[in-house]
Amino acid sequence: MNVIHIVKQRRREMNPEGKRVAIMAVGERLFARKGYAGTSIADIAKAAGVAVGSVYRLFPDKSSLLAALHQRMEQRFVEVMRQAWMSVDAYEDKFRPLIDAMLLEAERTQEIMPLYNMTQDLVGASDYMPGVQMMTAIEALYGGGVEAGVFRALPPGILGPFAHAMVEGGMRAWMMDPTPIHRQKVASELLIVFQKAFLRPSA
Amino acid sequence: MNVIHIVKQRRREMNPEGKRVAIMAVGERLFARKGYAGTSIADIAKAAGVAVGSVYRLFPDKSSLLAALHQRMEQRFVEVMRQAWMSVDAYEDKFRPLIDAMLLEAERTQEIMPLYNMTQDLVGASDYMPGVQMMTAIEALYGGGVEAGVFRALPPGILGPFAHAMVEGGMRAWMMDPTPIHRQKVASELLIVFQKAFLRPSA
Amino acid sequence: MNVIHIVKQRRREMNPEGKRVAIMAVGERLFARKGYAGTSIADIAKAAGVAVGSVYRLFPDKSSLLAALHQRMEQRFVEVMRQAWMSVDAYEDKFRPLIDAMLLEAERTQEIMPLYNMTQDLVGASDYMPGVQMMTAIEALYGGGVEAGVFRALPPGILGPFAHAMVEGGMRAWMMDPTPIHRQKVASELLIVFQKAFLRPSA
Amino acid sequence: MNVIHIVKQRRREMNPEGKRVAIMAVGERLFARKGYAGTSIADIAKAAGVAVGSVYRLFPDKSSLLAALHQRMEQRFVEVMRQAWMSVDAYEDKFRPLIDAMLLEAERTQEIMPLYNMTQDLVGASDYMPGVQMMTAIEALYGGGVEAGVFRALPPGILGPFAHAMVEGGMRAWMMDPTPIHRQKVASELLIVFQKAFLRPSA
DNA sequence: TATGAATGAGGCTTCATTCAT
DNA sequence: TATGAATGAAGCCTCATTCAT
Numbered sequence: 001m002n003v004i005h006i007v008k009q010r011r012r013e014m015n016p017e018g019k020r021v022a023i024m025a026v027g028e029r030l031f032a033r034k035g036y037a038g039t040s041i042a043d044i045a046k047a048a049g050v051a052v053g054s055v056y057r058l059f060p061d062k063s064s065l066l067a068a069l070h071q072r073m074e075q076r077f078v079e080v081m082r083q084a085w086m087s088v089d090a091y092e093d094k095f096r097p098l099i100d101a102m103l104l105e106a107e108r109t110q111e112i113m114p115l116y117n118m119t120q121d122l123v124g125a126s127d128y129m130p131g132v133q134m135m136t137a138i139e140a141l142y143g144g145g146v147e148a149g150v151f152r153a154l155p156p157g158i159l160g161p162f163a164h165a166m167v168e169g170g171m172r173a174w175m176m177d178p179t180p181i182h183r184q185k186v187a188s189e190l191l192i193v194f195q196k197a198f199l200r201p202s203a
Numbered sequence: 204m205n206v207i208h209i210v211k212q213r214r215r216e217m218n219p220e221g222k223r224v225a226i227m228a229v230g231e232r233l234f235a236r237k238g239y240a241g242t243s244i245a246d247i248a249k250a251a252g253v254a255v256g257s258v259y260r261l262f263p264d265k266s267s268l269l270a271a272l273h274q275r276m277e278q279r280f281v282e283v284m285r286q287a288w289m290s291v292d293a294y295e296d297k298f299r300p301l302i303d304a305m306l307l308e309a310e311r312t313q314e315i316m317p318l319y320n321m322t323q324d325l326v327g328a329s330d331y332m333p334g335v336q337m338m339t340a341i342e343a344l345y346g347g348g349v350e351a352g353v354f355r356a357l358p359p360g361i362l363g364p365f366a367h368a369m370v371e372g373g374m375r376a377w378m379m380d381p382t383p384i385h386r387q388k389v390a391s392e393l394l395i396v397f398q399k400a401f402l403r404p405s406a
Numbered sequence: 407m408n409v410i411h412i413v414k415q416r417r418r419e420m421n422p423e424g425k426r427v428a429i430m431a432v433g434e435r436l437f438a439r440k441g442y443a444g445t446s447i448a449d450i451a452k453a454a455g456v457a458v459g460s461v462y463r464l465f466p467d468k469s470s471l472l473a474a475l476h477q478r479m480e481q482r483f484v485e486v487m488r489q490a491w492m493s494v495d496a497y498e499d500k501f502r503p504l505i506d507a508m509l510l511e512a513e514r515t516q517e518i519m520p521l522y523n524m525t526q527d528l529v530g531a532s533d534y535m536p537g538v539q540m541m542t543a544i545e546a547l548y549g550g551g552v553e554a555g556v557f558r559a560l561p562p563g564i565l566g567p568f569a570h571a572m573v574e575g576g577m578r579a580w581m582m583d584p585t586p587i588h589r590q591k592v593a594s595e596l597l598i599v600f601q602k603a604f605l606r607p608s609a
Numbered sequence: 610m611n612v613i614h615i616v617k618q619r620r621r622e623m624n625p626e627g628k629r630v631a632i633m634a635v636g637e638r639l640f641a642r643k644g645y646a647g648t649s650i651a652d653i654a655k656a657a658g659v660a661v662g663s664v665y666r667l668f669p670d671k672s673s674l675l676a677a678l679h680q681r682m683e684q685r686f687v688e689v690m691r692q693a694w695m696s697v698d699a700y701e702d703k704f705r706p707l708i709d710a711m712l713l714e715a716e717r718t719q720e721i722m723p724l725y726n727m728t729q730d731l732v733g734a735s736d737y738m739p740g741v742q743m744m745t746a747i748e749a750l751y752g753g754g755v756e757a758g759v760f761r762a763l764p765p766g767i768l769g770p771f772a773h774a775m776v777e778g779g780m781r782a783w784m785m786d787p788t789p790i791h792r793q794k795v796a797s798e799l800l801i802v803f804q805k806a807f808l809r810p811s812a
Numbered sequence: 813t814a815t816g817a818a819t820g821a822g823g824c825t826t827c828a829t830t831c832a833t
Numbered sequence: 834t835a836t837g838a839a840t841g842a843a844g845c846c847t848c849a850t851t852c853a854t
Contacts, residue, residue, distance in 0.1 A: 016838080035323045037240045040823060051840045056825070117320050120238050155388045161376035162369070162396065169368025173361045185358045193365065196399035219813090243848055245816090254815040256852085265849065422817080441729045443646045446844060457819045462846065523726050526644050561794045567782035568775070568802065575774025579767045591764045599771065602805035625834090649827055651837095660836040662831085671828065 020058050022048040028069050032112040036066060036121045066121055067128045073115055074130070078137040080105045085141050091150035095194045099170065099187050106171040110178065113171065135160030142198070151198050166193060217253070223261050225251040231272050235315040239269060239324045269324055270331045276318055277333070281340040283308045288344050294353035298397045302373070302390050309374040313381065316374070338363030345401070354401050369396060426464050428454040434475050438518040442472060442527045472527055473534045479521055480536070484543040486511045491547050497556035501600045505576065505593050512577040516584065519577065541566030548604070557604050572599065623659070629667050631657040637678050641721040645675060645730045675730055676737045682724055683739070687746040689714045694750050700759035704803045708779070708796050715780040719787065722780070744769030751807070760807050775802060 026048040030039040041062055045052045059065040084101030088094050106113065119130040139160050145151035154162070170190045174183050217225065229251040233242040244265055248255045262268040287304035291297050309316065322333040341363050348354035357365070373393045377386050432454040436445040447468055451458045465471040490507035494500050512519065525536040545566050551557035560568070576596045580589050623631065635657040639648040650671055654661045668674040693710035697703050715722070728739040747769050754760035763771070779799045783792050 019839095035326065037324070037823095041825085042823080045841095052824090052842095053826080053840055054838080057838070062824070114323060117323060120317060120320055121240075123238075154392055155385075157379050157385070158376045158389060158392050161379065162372045162392070165368040165372025165375065166365070168371070169365045172368065173364035176360045176364065182358075182360070186361060189357055189361050189365070193396075193400040197396040244850085245848070248816090255817095255850085256815055257813090259850070260813080425818095441732065443730070447846080448844080451820095458821095458845090459819055459847080460817080463817070468845070520729060523729060526723060526726055527646075529644075560798055561791075563785050563791070564782045564795060564798050567785065568778040568798070571774040571778025571781065572771070574777070575771045578774065579770035582766045582770065588764075588766065592767060595763055595767050595771070599802075599806040603802040650829085651827070654837090661829085661838095662836055663834085665829070666834080 019048075019050055019054060023050065023055055023058060023065070024069060024072070027065050028112045028115065031066060031069065031118065032114045035114075036118050041065075063121060064126060066115075066118060067126050067130075069112075070115055070118065070122060070130050071128055071133070073109070073112065074133045076109075077102070077105060078133055081137060082141065091145040091148050092195075092199060094145070095191055095198075099190045099194065102167055103170060103174055103183055103187055103190075106174060107178070107183065110175060113175065116168075131164070134164060138163045145198075150200060152200050162197075166190065166197075219261075222251075222253055222257060226253065226258055226261060226268070227272060227275070230268050231276075231315045231318065234269060234272065234321065235317045238317075239321050266324060269318075269321060270333075273318055273321065273325060273333050274331055274336070276312070276315065277336045279312075280305070280308060281336055284340065285344065294348040294351050295398075295402060297348070298394055298401075302393045302397065305370055306373060306377055306386055306390055306393075309377060310381070310386070313378060316378070319371075334367070337367060341366045348401075353403060355403050365400075369393065369400075425454075425456055425460060429456065429461055429464060429471070430475060430478070433471050434518045434521065437472060437475065437524065438520045441520075442524050469527060469530075470532060472521075472524060473532050473536075475518075476521055476524065476528060476536050477534055477539070479515070479518065480539045482515075483508070483511060484539055487543065488547065497551040497554050498601075498605060500551070501604075502597055505596045505600065508573055509576060509580055509589055509593055509596075512580060513584070513589065516581060519581065522574075537570070540570060544569045551604075556606060558606050568603075572596065572603075625667075628657070628659055628663060632659065632664055632667060632674070633678060633681070636674050637682075637721045637724065640675060640678065640727065641723045644723075645727050672730060675724075675727060676739075679724055679727065679731060679739050680737055680742070682718070682721065683742045685718075686711070686714060687742055690746065691750065700754040700757050701804075701808060703754070704800055704807075708799045708803065711776055712779060712783055712792055712796055712799075715783060716787070716792070719784060722784070725777075740773070743773060747772045754807075759809060761809050771806075775799065775806075 023044060027039075027044050030044055030047060033039075034043075041055055042052055044065075045055050048055075055065070059068065080101050081098060084097040085094050087097050122128065122130050142151060142159055142163070146153045170186055173189075174186045176182075226247060230242075230247050233247055233250065236242075237246075244258055245255055247268075248258050251258075258268070262271065283304050284301060287300040288297050290300050325331065325333050345354060345362055345366070349356045373389050376392075377389045379385075429450060433445075433450050436450055436453060439445075440449075447461055448458055450471075451461050454461075461471070465474065486507050487504060490503040491500050493503050528534065528536050548557060548565055548569070552559045576592055579595075580592045582588075632653060636648075636653050639652055639656065642648075643652075650664055651661055653674075654664050657664075664674070668677065689710050690707060693706040694703050696706050731737065731739050751760060751768055751772070755762045779795050782798075783795045785791075
C-alpha cells in the first residue's frame with residue numbers, strides 16, 4: 001500500500017507539444033521497424049525520453065497512438081497530393097506532378113511505410129477509419145477532371161480503391177529498388193498507366 | 204461471437220494430416236476474424252479439437268502457422284490465376300478470365316482476406332517471403348505476352364507490384380459493396396484498366 | 407515478439423486439488439493480513455509455491471478468488487451453526503451450543519476474520535452475494551423455533567440482520583481480548599441476550 | 610454515472626476551509642460509491658473543483674483523507690447518539706430516542722454507509738483507530754445507567770461491540786427495505802431487543 | 813504420439829505522489 | 834499558496850511455449 005516513491009524528475013525539459021512530437025516521431029519509427037505488437041509503450045517512452053505515464057496523458061491507449069500516427073500519415077499524403085494536383089491547371093497534365101510528389105513523399109517516409117498496413121490493429125480504436133481520408137480526397141480531385149470532360153467517369157466506389165492501389169503499387173515497386181534511377185522508371189510507368197487508365201480516350 | 208467448433212472426436216480419429224488441415228482451417232478463420240495478436244494458440248487448438256501440444260508438433264511456433272496459411276493463400280491464388288490464364292489461348296483475351304477468376308476467388312475467400320495484410324507479423328518468421336510467389340508468377344505469365352508482342356514490356360521490378368496492386372484495388376473495390384452487380388462493374392473497369400495499361404498500343 | 411522462455415519447471419509436484427487448496431489457504435491469510443488491495447496475485451502465487459498463471463487457471467481473476475474465499479468462510483460458518491443447532495432438540499436449549507460453536511469457529515478462524523468485511527471488493531464480482539447464505543440459514547433455523555412457538559416472531563427482513571449482527575458483535579468482543587476466560591464471558595452474555603431477545607416471553 | 614460536479618470557480622474564490630469541506634464532501638461520496646481503491650485522488654480533486662496538489666496540502670495522503678472521513682462519520686454518529694440520549698432523563702426511556710435518532714442518522718447518511726466498512730484500508734494510516742470513538746462513547750453513556758441501577762452490568766469489553774453490532778444490525782435491516790414503514794418495524798424490534806438485553810430484569 | 817497443466821516473462825495501464833512554475 | 838504535468842513503480846492479466854504423463 002503506502003508505497004514510497006523516490007522520484008528523480010527533470011521536468012519541463014521539453015514543452016508539451018515537443019513531448020507529443022517526440023512520442024509520435026519515436027512511435028512511428030518503432031512501430032514501423034518492429035511492428036505494432038512488437039513495440040511496447042515502454043520502448044516508445046524510453047526512446048522518446050519521457051515517462052510511460054506521459055505517453056498515456058497524451059494518448060488514451062496504445063492503439064490511439066497508432067491511430068494518430070496513421071491519420072497523420074494519411075493527412076500528409078493527402079496534402080502532398082493536393083498540392084501537386086493544384087500546381088498544374090490542365091487536368092491532362094496533373095498526373096505527372098502527382099506521381100512525382102507521391103513517390104517523393106514515399107521516399108521521404110519510406111521508413112514508416114509499414115504503418116500503412118497496420119489497419120488491422122486499428123479496428124475498433126476510436127472512430128478513426130483508416131484509408132477514408134485518402135479515398136475521399138482522391139475522389140474529390142478526380143471528380144473535377146471528370147466534370148471537365150478530361151477523365152473517364154468511373155462507377156462510384158471504384159476510383160478510390162483503384163487509384164489508391166496504383167499508388168501503393170508504385171510505392172512498392174519503388175521500394176523494391178530504392179534508387180533514383182528506378183524511381184524515374186516507376187514514375188514513367190505509373191504515368192503511362194494513369195493516363196491510359198483514366199484519361200478519356202477522346203482526350 | 205461466431206466461434207468455430209469442430210466436434211470433439213474420440214482420440215486417434217483424426218489422422219495427422221487431418222489435424223493439420225483442421226488447425227489450418229481454424230487458424231485461417233480466427234486470425235482473419237480476430238487478428239493475429241488477438242488469436243491465441245489455445246483458441247485455435249480448442250476450435251480445431253486438438254491439444255495445444257499438437258499444434259506445436261505440426262508448426263514450430265505461432266508465426267509459422269501464420270506463414271503456412273499465408274503461403275497457402277498465395278498458392279491458391281496463383282493457381283487460380285494460372286488456370287484462368289491458361290484457359291484462353293490469345294494473350295489479348297487472357298485478362299478477362301483472369302480478372303473474373305481473381306474476383307471469384309476473392310469472393311470465395313473474402314472471410315480470410317485480412318490475412319493478406321498480416322505480413323508484418325511474418326517478418327523474421329522462417330524464410331518465407333510474403334508476396335514473392337505471386338509477383339513471380341505474375342511476371343512469368345505476363346512475360347509470355349511480352350515475348351508474343353502483345354503486352355507492353357515493363358522494366359523489371361515494376362509489373363509485379365503494379366499488377367498485384369491493381370488486383371488488390373479490385374478486391375477492395377469489390378469488398379466495399381459485395382454485391383454481384385458491383386462485382387460486374389469492378390470487373391469491367393479492371394478489365395479496361397488492364398487492357399489499356401498492359402496491351403501494346405499497336406495491339 | 408518471439409520471446410525465449412527458459413523454464414525450470416517442477417510440475418506435478420502438487421496434485422491439482424492441492425494447488426487450489428494451497429492458493430486458497432495462502433490467499434485467505436494474505437488478504438486478511440494485508441488487505442485485498444494490499445495483496446497482489448504475485449504475492450499469493452509465490453507464497454503458495456505456484457506460478458501466477460496457475461492462479462489464473464483456477465480463478466478467473468483476483469476478485470473471484472476473494473469471492474471463493476468469502477463464500478467458503480460463510481459455508482463453513484453456516485455448517486458449524488447448523489450442526490450446533492441440530493445437536494440439541496429443544497429450541498430453548500439451542501442457543502447455547504450455537505453460541506459456543508460460533509465463538510469456537512471464530513477462534514479457529516480469527517486470523518481470517520477480516521475477510522468478512524471485504525464485501526466492498528466483491529461487489530460485481532461474479533454473482534456471489536456476500537452474506538446471503540448466512541442470513542438465509544439463520545432465518546430457516548430460527549423459523550422452526552417460531553413455528554414451535556418457542557421464539558418470538560419477527561417481521562420479515564429483520565431477524566437475519568439482527569442475528570448476524572449479534573454474532574459479529576460477539577466475535578468482535580471476543581477478538582478484543584482473545585483469551586479463553588474472556589470467551590466464556592462473551593458466550594455467557596451473548597446467551598443472555600439471545601434468550602431475552604428471541605425467546606417468547608411466555609416460554 | 611452520477612458524477613459529482615462542483616462548478617469550477619474562479620481561483621481564490623474558495624477559502625482553505627471551503628476547500629477542505631469540498632474535498633471531504635466529494636471524497637465521502639466517491640469513496641462510498643466507487644470504493645476506496647476505485648476512487649483516485651484525481652477523481653476527487655476534479656469533482657471538488659480543486660487541484661490535486663491542493664488535496665495533498667490538506668491531507669498528507671490518500672488514506673489520511675479516508676481516515677478523516679471515517680472519523681467525522683463516527684463523530685457525527687456519536688454526537689447524534691449523545692443528544693438523543695440526553696434528551697430524556699430516565700434511563701429506562703433513553704433507548705427509544707436513541708434508536709430513532711440512530712436510524713434517522715443512518716437514513717440521512719445512507720449514501721455514505723459503505724465508508725463504515727472501509728476500516729481495512731485504514732490499517733496503518735495515521736494513529737486513528739476506527740470504531741474506538743463510538744465504542745468509548747457507548748460505554749460511557751451506558752455506564753451511567755449501570756451506576757443508576759437501571760442497566761445490567763456487563764463485563765468490560767463486551768458492551769461496546771454488542772451495542773455497536775446491534776446498531777449495525779438495525780441499519781442493515783433498515784437498508785434491506787428502506788421504506789418508512791419498515792423503519793418503524795426495525796425501530797420497534799430494536800427497542801425490544803435493547804430493553805430485554807440491557808435493562809436490569811428487576812427494572 | 814497426444815495431451816493440457818504449468819510456467820513466468822512481459823505488456824498495458826493506473827495512479828499516488830512530487831514539485832517546477 | 835495553487836496548479837496539474839510528470840513520473841515510474843507496481844499490479845493485473847495473457848499467452849507462447851514446454852514437457853511430465
